[in-house]
Amino acid sequence: MDMRADLYPPLEPYDSGMLALDDVHTMFWEACGNPHGIPVLFLHGGPGGGCSPEHRRFFDPDVFRVVLYDQRGAGNSTPLGDVTNNTTQHLVRDIELLRSYLGIGKALVFGGSWGSTLALAYGQTHPDRCLGFVLRGVFLGRASEIEWFLYGLRHIFPEAWRSFADMLPEPERGDLLRGYLKRLFDTDPRVHVPFARAWSEYEGLCSTLLPNPDLVRHFADEAVGLARLEAHYFAHQCFLAPNQLLANLYRVRHLPASIVQGRYDMVCPIVSADDLARAWPGARYVVVNDAGHSVWEPAIRAAVMREVELFKQALA
Numbered sequence: 001m002d003m004r005a006d007l008y009p010p011l012e013p014y015d016s017g018m019l020a021l022d023d024v025h026t027m028f029w030e031a032c033g034n035p036h037g038i039p040v041l042f043l044h045g046g047p048g049g050g051c052s053p054e055h056r057r058f059f060d061p062d063v064f065r066v067v068l069y070d071q072r073g074a075g076n077s078t079p080l081g082d083v084t085n086n087t088t089q090h091l092v093r094d095i096e097l098l099r100s101y102l103g104i105g106k107a108l109v110f111g112g113s114w115g116s117t118l119a120l121a122y123g124q125t126h127p128d129r130c131l132g133f134v135l136r137g138v139f140l141g142r143a144s145e146i147e148w149f150l151y152g153l154r155h156i157f158p159e160a161w162r163s164f165a166d167m168l169p170e171p172e173r174g175d176l177l178r179g180y181l182k183r184l185f186d187t188d189p190r191v192h193v194p195f196a197r198a199w200s201e202y203e204g205l206c207s208t209l210l211p212n213p214d215l216v217r218h219f220a221d222e223a224v225g226l227a228r229l230e231a232h233y234f235a236h237q238c239f240l241a242p243n244q245l246l247a248n249l250y251r252v253r254h255l256p257a258s259i260v261q262g263r264y265d266m267v268c269p270i271v272s273a274d275d276l277a278r279a280w281p282g283a284r285y286v287v288v289n290d291a292g293h294s295v296w297e298p299a300i301r302a303a304v305m306r307e308v309e310l311f312k313q314a315l316a
Contacts, residue, residue, distance in 0.1 A: 007057035024084045028076035029069035033061040038315050039104045042068040045113035048229030050075025063312050074225045081228040088239040092122050112136035112295050124251040132256035137293050138273035140245050141238030150176050156266050157206045164202035184228050199227035206266050209292040249279050257283035258307035262291035
């Protein structure tokens with residue numbers, strides 16, 4: 001193989017901190033790799049998913065200055081799962097605040113799943129701050145994509161969907177999002193924790209081509225932040241106008257991009273990546289024919305690594 005396809009060795013940050021965003025939210029961030037290298041902004045999924053130490057390993061630490069952070073309400077940012085002042089526009093401003101705080105001029109923007117949504121929203125707001133994009137498991141925040149997650153997946157994963165839907169009394173199953181929102185934001189952990197775990201396990205079960213119990217457990221571990229924020233964003237159409245990200249693509253179309261998509265991605269079906277690639281003919285579009293949604297699927301991971309290596313060669 002002429003291009004690296006495996007992760008780099010485990011890596012520790014050389015700097016980290018908590019950045020105050022407003023009177024409510026404080027954001028955890030870390031930087032690793034080469035302090036003088038090519039800046040990368042890593043945008044995690046969810047919303048509410050948070051970063052993990054394994055995410056550091058997609059980037060050559062001798063070449064890249066990798067900045068990872070937990071979006072407001074997610075991961076190690078505080079308060080966990082809080083939706084006050086939590087919109088796509090707030091998240092875009094947070095990225096810009098962090099970029100400025102760390103003294104970064106331009107950066108490669110890396111985003112998977114919801115991270116791809118946020119990467120496009122950020123890039124279209126601040127195209128002059130972007131060196132390019134690596135986008136994986138594309139989600140454009142459209143009503144059809146949200147509807148698919150809530151109801152369409154039952155056609156592929158009926159058992160997982162039944163477990164998800166059956167948490168609610170039968171009369172409420174016609175509006176799963178409303179029913180889950182009511183329970184997820186109940187102040188009693190005996191109510192919101194089981195519903196958060198049910199939401200997160202549903203997503204985990206549907207995220208891989210073949211069953212992966214370890215991934216499902218990972219989703220369950222971050223259940224409250226993930227479920228609350230995803231439900232909140234879905235209830236507000238991700239705080240985007242209809243078709244906003246495709247309509248505003250002209251703002252970043254001149255920049256290089258790689259789009260990596262699993263053919264059998266059920267969480268973020270390939271139609272969205274295909275729509276994005278057709279609207280962005282200059283982007284590299286890589287369809288991985290033996291994978292689903294998760295970046296931890298071997299073929300997805302390898303494809304993402306190859307695209308990052310191509311950017312390394314182009315930008316170094």
